[in-house]
Amino acid sequence: MKVALITEYDGTDFVGxxxxxxxxxxxxxxxxxxxxxxxxxxxxxxxxxxxxxxxxGGHVSSLNVPFYIPEEKLPMAVNALLPDDLSVKKxxxxxxxxxxxxxxxxxxxxxxxxxxxxxxPLKDRYSYHTTYKLSLSKxxxxxxxxxxxxxxxxxxxSGSSQKTTxxxxxxxxxxxKDEDIxxxxxxxxxxxxxxxxxxxxxLDVGCGKIEPEDIPSIIESCDRKSAGRTLxxxxxxxxxxxxxxxxxxxx
Amino acid sequence: MKVALITEYDGTDFVGxxxxxxxxxxxxxxxxxxxxxxxxxxxxxxxxxxxxxxxxGGHVSSLNVPFYIPEEKLPMAVNALLPDDLSVKKxxxxxxxxxxxxxxxxxxxxxxxxxxxxxxPLKDRYSYHTTYKLSLSKxxxxxxxxxxxxxxxxxxxSGSSQKTTxxxxxxxxxxxKDEDIxxxxxxxxxxxxxxxxxxxxxLDVGCGKIEPEDIPSIIESCDRKSAGRTLxxxxxxxxxxxxxxxxxxxx
Numbered sequence: 220m221k222v223a224l225i226t227e228y229d230g231t232d233f234v235g236x237x238x239x240x241x242x243x244x245x246x247x248x249x250x251x252x253x254x255x256x257x258x259x260x261x262x263x264x265x266x267x268x269x270x271x272x273x274x275x276g277g278h279v280s281s282l283n284v285p286f287y288i289p290e291e292k293l294p295m296a297v298n299a300l301l302p303d304d305l306s307v308k309k310x311x312x313x314x315x316x317x318x319x320x321x322x323x324x325x326x327x328x329x330x331x332x333x334x335x336x337x338x339x340p341l342k343d344r345y346s347y348h349t350t351y352k353l354s355l356s357k358x359x360x361x362x363x364x365x366x367x368x369x370x371x372x373x374x375x376x377s378g379s380s381q382k383t384t385x386x387x388x389x390x391x392x393x394x395x396k397d398e399d400i401x402x403x404x405x406x407x408x409x410x411x412x413x414x415x416x417x418x419x420x421x422l423d424v425g426c427g428k429i430e431p432e433d434i435p436s437i438i439e440s441c442d443r444k445s446a447g448r449t450l451x452x453x454x455x456x457x458x459x460x461x462x463x464x465x466x467x468x469x470x
Numbered sequence: 471m472k473v474a475l476i477t478e479y480d481g482t483d484f485v486g487x488x489x490x491x492x493x494x495x496x497x498x499x500x501x502x503x504x505x506x507x508x509x510x511x512x513x514x515x516x517x518x519x520x521x522x523x524x525x526x527g528g529h530v531s532s533l534n535v536p537f538y539i540p541e542e543k544l545p546m547a548v549n550a551l552l553p554d555d556l557s558v559k560k561x562x563x564x565x566x567x568x569x570x571x572x573x574x575x576x577x578x579x580x581x582x583x584x585x586x587x588x589x590x591p592l593k594d595r596y597s598y599h600t601t602y603k604l605s606l607s608k609x610x611x612x613x614x615x616x617x618x619x620x621x622x623x624x625x626x627x628s629g630s631s632q633k634t635t636x637x638x639x640x641x642x643x644x645x646x647k648d649e650d651i652x653x654x655x656x657x658x659x660x661x662x663x664x665x666x667x668x669x670x671x672x673l674d675v676g677c678g679k680i681e682p683e684d685i686p687s688i689i690e691s692c693d694r695k696s697a698g699r700t701l702x703x704x705x706x707x708x709x710x711x712x713x714x715x716x717x718x719x720x721x
Contacts, residue, residue, distance in 0.1 A: 229591040294588045304591045340480040340555045
């Protein structure tokens with residue numbers, strides 16, 4: 220019996236999803252709760268690692284379970300064993316060939332930026348602070364150039380070893396949300412730090428250091444140094460992982 | 471020379487504004503930074519205490535300072551000496567008769583509630599979780615009964631010693647904000663735990679335990695036990711303190 224768990228977490232006090240030697244990983248905390256619930260060894264597979272400090276509104280893990288707990292009761296049962304900064308939002312029983320990692324069709328991330336002369340303690344946990352006044356219209360103009368299939372080598376952390384740096388993004392949008400700016404990136408798959416570098420580049424566009432029309436040549440250069448800097452983890456959130464749920468759902 | 475500082479803080483790791491024996495108070499952390507900045511003893515007066523865990527978007531303190539730092543530079547100068555969960559948003563030089571505590575015309579608080587089958591780690595820090603589906607329209611209907619001058623003894627923490635429990639509220643409003651519910655209370659002055667008890671009572675209305683029409687008799691009873699429970703501090707935020715700034719501003 221296989222189940223997919225959709226989890227939400229505040230990444231601040233985690234070293235990311237994946238187990239690390241140096242701290243508290245979502246993977247480990249979730250595994251511990253599940254082992255306790257099912258009274259046996261449970262191995263979970265995550266849809267992806269998230270970096271230290273990155274938040275998730277809809278991370279997905281899949282796991283084989285030894286007995287049935289109704290879908291609507293499973294989240295509460297696991298949550299009773301989880302700390303405050305991690306919770307299971309939803310459980311879905313899936314067919315055996317479902318893999319949280321390999322069945323994904325894509326992911327949606329958001330990056331939040333707030334612009335203010337002074338930092339805001341009530342925003343800092345989930346948003347990046349800039350003192351620049353940002354041009355939303357310039358950022359919107361620049362964002363459209365990222366859609367589609369490109370070699371995103373300019374937007375990949377240097378030193379990461381990937382077979383190819385070609386990726387397909389479905390869309391990059393920039394919105395105003397309350398008084399803040401939210402960058403929403405949807406794509407098939409992502410390179411290491413890709414969203415945080417795209418956000419850093421759009422920030423440079425917003426404050427006038429880069430013109431929107433420069434984005435195509437920054438992409439074409441395939442040079443990490445031509446893009447903006449990697450913004451901090453706190454502003455990043457894995458919002459949703461896409462699957463063909465109809466195909467994998469256990470009826 | 472007197473200055474008013476408008477501060478924002480994440481109340482989670484504070485025991486409240488006022489100095490306590492048992493932990494970190496906003497008053498003390500702010501005073502320490504100001505003493506360091508001005509290289510002398512600074513005494514600050516706060517507009518009000520906030521309870522342990524309560525947040526502030528616009529708390530106000532007033533203080534005499536030994537030398538002039540331009541209004542627009544003062545927040546940054548203090549913030550450089552403050553921890554991440556506290557910041558000065560704005561500084562205003564005021565006349566000597568201004569008192570953060572006694573010159574107030576009123577205050578605005580907000581209380582945030584989110585309704586969801588499972589708790590949300592990304593909301594928990596600033597919002598109260600209920601598993602009930604709340605009726606916004608019932609809550610709106612109930613809210614209007616709180617406006618005006620009433621004896622709010624039913625909405626005052628028992629055991630608190632006040633000369634009178636009569637207070638005047640300008641308005642109580644209930645809004646939908648994103649998917650959550652925000653209760654906004656504006657009033658001249660407040661009793662101990664008053665907003666958190668009003669929020670608890672409106673929560674009971676929202677989930678059908680109390681009817682909107684019952685509010686007048688709950689107020690009239692002057693009996694703490696007739697109102698709802700005190701909701702936790704985390705959902706409460708002191709949004710703004712009202713003053714006649716034109717009168718007190720140093721030109």
